[in-house]
Amino acid sequence: xxNSNDKQEYVTMYTPSLLDxxxxxxxxxxxxxxxxxxxxxxxxxxxxxxxxxxxxxxxPEVAVAQIQVPGxxxxxIESKSLKLYLGSxxxxxxxxxxxxxNTLESDLTLATQAAVSVTLHNQxxxxxxxxGQFIGTSLDLQDLEISEYFWNPEFLExxxxxxxxxxxxxxxxxxxxxMTGQPDFASILIQYNxxxxxxxxxxxxxxxxxxxxxxAEQVSERIFVDIxxxxxxxxxxxxxxxxxxxxIDINAHRTHDEALPAEVRLWRQ
Numbered sequence: 001x002x003n004s005n006d007k008q009e010y011v012t013m014y015t016p017s018l019l020d021x022x023x024x025x026x027x028x029x030x031x032x033x034x035x036x037x038x039x040x041x042x043x044x045x046x047x048x049x050x051x052x053x054x055x056x057x058x059x060p061e062v063a064v065a066q067i068q069v070p071g072x073x074x075x076x077i078e079s080k081s082l083k084l085y086l087g088s089x090x091x092x093x094x095x096x097x098x099x100x101x102n103t104l105e106s107d108l109t110l111a112t113q114a115a116v117s118v119t120l121h122n123q124x125x126x127x128x129x130x131x132g133q134f135i136g137t138s139l140d141l142q143d144l145e146i147s148e149y150f151w152n153p154e155f156l157e158x159x160x161x162x163x164x165x166x167x168x169x170x171x172x173x174x175x176x177x178x179m180t181g182q183p184d185f186a187s188i189l190i191q192y193n194x195x196x197x198x199x200x201x202x203x204x205x206x207x208x209x210x211x212x213x214x215x216a217e218q219v220s221e222r223i224f225v226d227i228x229x230x231x232x233x234x235x236x237x238x239x240x241x242x243x244x245x246x247x248i249d250i251n252a253h254r255t256h257d258e259a260l261p262a263e264v265r266l267w268r269q
Contacts, residue, residue: 011084012091014103020081021111024074027218031225040224040236040254042071044217045263046082050247051120053089053100060090061097063120065104071254073114076217078179083246132264134189136167139203146203149210151222156205156230159196167191168199170206171268173240176213184216186242187266188223194233216242220252237261243268 011018025035033039046067052060065086069077085107094100101118108116121129148155173186188206205226209219220240227236237255241264249269253260 014092015088018085020078021075044069045251068117073112134169151212152208153226178213189239191237192233193235
């Protein structure tokens with residue numbers, strides 16, 4: 001039985017101080033990434049499905065808030081603090097959508113120390129976009145014996161010296177939130193040009209994150225760096241699309257390319 005003393009008090013009036021940001025460089029340093037010398041381009045896309053506020057007449061407005069944070073920002077946003085911050089809009093009156101967007105962008109830009117872009121999607125836009133799927137080869141159809149669930153990059157190995165251009169993905173990914181220990185589920189898309197990477201080793205490697213605690217943005221960077229260090233592809237893109245927690249999903253893209261992989265909402269999002 002839940003104890004009444006354990007209840008979380010949710011703030012419903014606009015409170016930007018609820019945002020908690022975390023320096024990216026602390027983790028990047030462990031990956032050998034020097035400050036200001038990123039080996040990739042990147043973007044973190046948050047989709048908040050439970051976002052609401054009041055119009056000047058007191059009538060609730062709802063939208064899916066899409067938040068785009070540059071991967072070069074010095075800080076990332078802790079997900080629970082983002083949920084609490086967005087929740088503080090629920091009983092707050094704004095003159096119009098433009099004021100909501102401007103307020104979100106201002107607060108999140110200050111928190112991340114980079115220019116954050118916000119879009120509010122209505123019902124018709126979401127329905128029109130619909131669902132999608134990764135294009136490529138599923139790693140999940142392999143009949144493998146797997147017994148290691150703690151991050152292990154040594155599973156990554158080349159299949160052959162044949163140069164390929166390949167897109168592979170898994171829906172089996174799971175890691176842990178470093179703040180709460182709760183599970184984070186995701187689908188991971190890997191696109192690369194270079195010597196053929198072992199599919200069995202790649203799946204074992206991705207499954208080895210199952211008991212690994214790290215923020216979603218950091219996971220995508222760790223995967224990118226591990227593949228580069230172990231397999232040395234000429235070109236690499238990693239997209240981690242996490243399922244919702246607290247009504248928010250996060251999608252972290254890291255790539256060599258100027259253009260990011262196509263944005264697609266998956267079946268578990």
